[in-house]
Amino acid sequence: MRQLSALRHRYEFLVPGHGLPGDDDFVKTMAKTMSTAIRMAREAARETPNDATKAIPILPYGPEQSRWFITRLRQSA
Numbered sequence: 001m002r003q004l005s006a007l008r009h010r011y012e013f014l015v016p017g018h019g020l021p022g023d024d025d026f027v028k029t030m031a032k033t034m035s036t037a038i039r040m041a042r043e044a045a046r047e048t049p050n051d052a053t054k055a056i057p058i059l060p061y062g063p064e065q066s067r068w069f070i071t072r073l074r075q076s077a
Helices: 002-009 024-047 052-058 063-076
Strands: none
Touching: 002 024, 024 052, 024 063, 052 063
């Protein structure tokens, strides 16, 4: 997300992965939300290493998005 934000001087609108145009403030907000979610998921994984899904209720996303987020986070580890 920060790399997308770095393009703000070249492009008025950016199109993140969900496909909807957004401005730089939107991208920065999304980056902060993702950083918070990563921190929260890692803390939850340390507390309950065998069940990362326990992080779902505390993540800043809905249940389905949280499941995908956890899956992607596991794949990137």
